[in-house]
Amino acid sequence: MINGGSDKPKSREVKPSSRLKGRQMFKARAASRRLLGWILVGVVMGANSSAFAFEPAVEGRGSPVAREKLPAWHDGLLDIHHINTGRGNAAFFVLPDGTSILFDAGDIEDDFEEKYAPLKLGPAVPDSSLRPGQWIADYIRQFAPKRMTAIDYAFVSHFHTDHYGTLLPGSPVSAHGPWKLTGIMDVAEVWPIKILIDRGNPDYSFPRPLREQQDENLLNYLRFIDAGVRSGRLKTQGFAVGHDDQVLLRHDRKRYPTFSIRNIAANGEIWTGIGMEKRATLNADEIVNQNGKFNENPLSLVLKINYGDFDYVTGGDITGVSEPDQPAWFNMESKIAPVVGEVDVMTMNHHGNRDATNADWLRNLKPQVLVEQTWTSDQPGGEVVARVTSKHLWQGQRHIFATHIQDATKVAIGPWLTRNYQSMEGHVLIRVQPGGGVFDVYILDDHSRERPIKSHFGPFVSRPE
Numbered sequence: 001m002i003n004g005g006s007d008k009p010k011s012r013e014v015k016p017s018s019r020l021k022g023r024q025m026f027k028a029r030a031a032s033r034r035l036l037g038w039i040l041v042g043v044v045m046g047a048n049s050s051a052f053a054f055e056p057a058v059e060g061r062g063s064p065v066a067r068e069k070l071p072a073w074h075d076g077l078l079d080i081h082h083i084n085t086g087r088g089n090a091a092f093f094v095l096p097d098g099t100s101i102l103f104d105a106g107d108i109e110d111d112f113e114e115k116y117a118p119l120k121l122g123p124a125v126p127d128s129s130l131r132p133g134q135w136i137a138d139y140i141r142q143f144a145p146k147r148m149t150a151i152d153y154a155f156v157s158h159f160h161t162d163h164y165g166t167l168l169p170g171s172p173v174s175a176h177g178p179w180k181l182t183g184i185m186d187v188a189e190v191w192p193i194k195i196l197i198d199r200g201n202p203d204y205s206f207p208r209p210l211r212e213q214q215d216e217n218l219l220n221y222l223r224f225i226d227a228g229v230r231s232g233r234l235k236t237q238g239f240a241v242g243h244d245d246q247v248l249l250r251h252d253r254k255r256y257p258t259f260s261i262r263n264i265a266a267n268g269e270i271w272t273g274i275g276m277e278k279r280a281t282l283n284a285d286e287i288v289n290q291n292g293k294f295n296e297n298p299l300s301l302v303l304k305i306n307y308g309d310f311d312y313v314t315g316g317d318i319t320g321v322s323e324p325d326q327p328a329w330f331n332m333e334s335k336i337a338p339v340v341g342e343v344d345v346m347t348m349n350h351h352g353n354r355d356a357t358n359a360d361w362l363r364n365l366k367p368q369v370l371v372e373q374t375w376t377s378d379q380p381g382g383e384v385v386a387r388v389t390s391k392h393l394w395q396g397q398r399h400i401f402a403t404h405i406q407d408a409t410k411v412a413i414g415p416w417l418t419r420n421y422q423s424m425e426g427h428v429l430i431r432v433q434p435g436g437g438v439f440d441v442y443i444l445d446d447h448s449r450e451r452p453i454k455s456h457f458g459p460f461v462s463r464p465e
């Protein structure tokens with residue numbers, strides 16, 4: 001079916017396939033034939049009717065795939081796993097040459113529901129027999145390249161515990177030093193981290209000295225990195241805003257010349273779009289209140305991945321909506337969005353909370369696929385659902401996947417949520433084919449320790465630069 005609407009050429013899309021089923025789709029030959037086929041479709045569409053876009057034949061639901069195991073990663077694939085533990089964010093990337101990235105690994109305090117009643121946490125999945133960081137380590141074991149022995153790069157997007165781990169009464173002490181295990185430290189106990197990148201390194205002084213904050217969770221994290229660096233087990237780096245040479249393919253870079261990672265923003269500094277230049281948009285005095293407190297979220301790291309035509313952006317809890325009680329600088333998204341440009345896939349900033357994923361962000365990025373990493377009952381905000389489903393902000397088809405949406409949230413937001421989200425439960429894997437031209441979305445069962453495929457969406461054609 002052809003939609004004679006006003007889509008621009010870059011909004012061209014293909015329908016999710018409902019014909020490719022079972023093992024057939026997983027065979028390498030079939031995959032490459034399919035890739036060629038979609039490229040040809042793209043070329044023909046581009047030549048003849050660039051103003052047209054395909055409508056998805058099946059709006060909403062992907063092809064059920066009978067609980068098969070995900071075929072193993074192989075050279076050339078880019079896998080981006082958004083892992084659900086029910087306790088904060090975690091994403092695991094396998095880059096085309098096998099280089100690995102962990103982007104956040106959180107945990108949530110035990111008394112969250114007491115402190116923030118009546119908000120509710122989602123269930124801890126697959127169960128609470130392991131801590132969230134241990135489940136993340138186990139997930140990595142299942143989907144990592146066979147030859148992987150360590151995580152090449154780990155990022156902490158900002159210093160909130162749902163992104164790096166919280167101390168709980170039962171948090172055990174590490175076998176390697178004086179820090180307690182939670183979140184990213186639990187992952188590092190199983191998978192050594194080669195380079196750890198956060199927004200504070202090396203002096204942890206923005207917007208004020210972080211070591212003086214008396215925040216036990218942050219001090220525990222700092223013990224972990226200080227001891228790791230001292231012992232030589234770990235290297236740490238600050239996030240070099242503007243650079244595309246900090247995070248590199250470490251195993252076979254020459255083979256994948258179209259792959260790169262750009263550091264877009266952190267601490268209010270934003271890439272200018274020119275070379276590796278950056279500009280500062282926040283000053284410390286402005287964002288710290290008279291009690292010495294400040295909000296971490298607007299300081300989050302924003303990272304963009306390019307692989308051929310494929311683009312992906314993730315931005316931690318970066319904020320975009322200045323509510324009446326917040327100052328104008330709180331809106332970081334509007335300043336950052338123009339240098340991000342159009343992407344194929346984005347995560348919804350700040351878990352889909354109402355103060356993020358603003359109209360400028362969506363107008364500029366025009367994503368085909370949105371991934372929401374959730375853990376509490378106010379995610380997503382109803383206003384965010386209105387924005388991500390709006391055809392006034394951008395015209396193209398979009399497919400929205402959340403790691404977990406609670407029943408109470410569905411009841412509150414209604415069909416605008418449930419009819420527009422393609423999946424509301426499960427790990428969300430973006431698998432990009434060699435070269436970056438085509439990608440698929442797989443939902444993996446987060447209640448199972450075996451993590452079989454629940455459903456499959458795609459293939460999608462990456463939009464030309």
Ligand SMILES: [Zn+2]
Pocket residue numbers: 160162163317350351
């Ligand atoms: Zn968060």
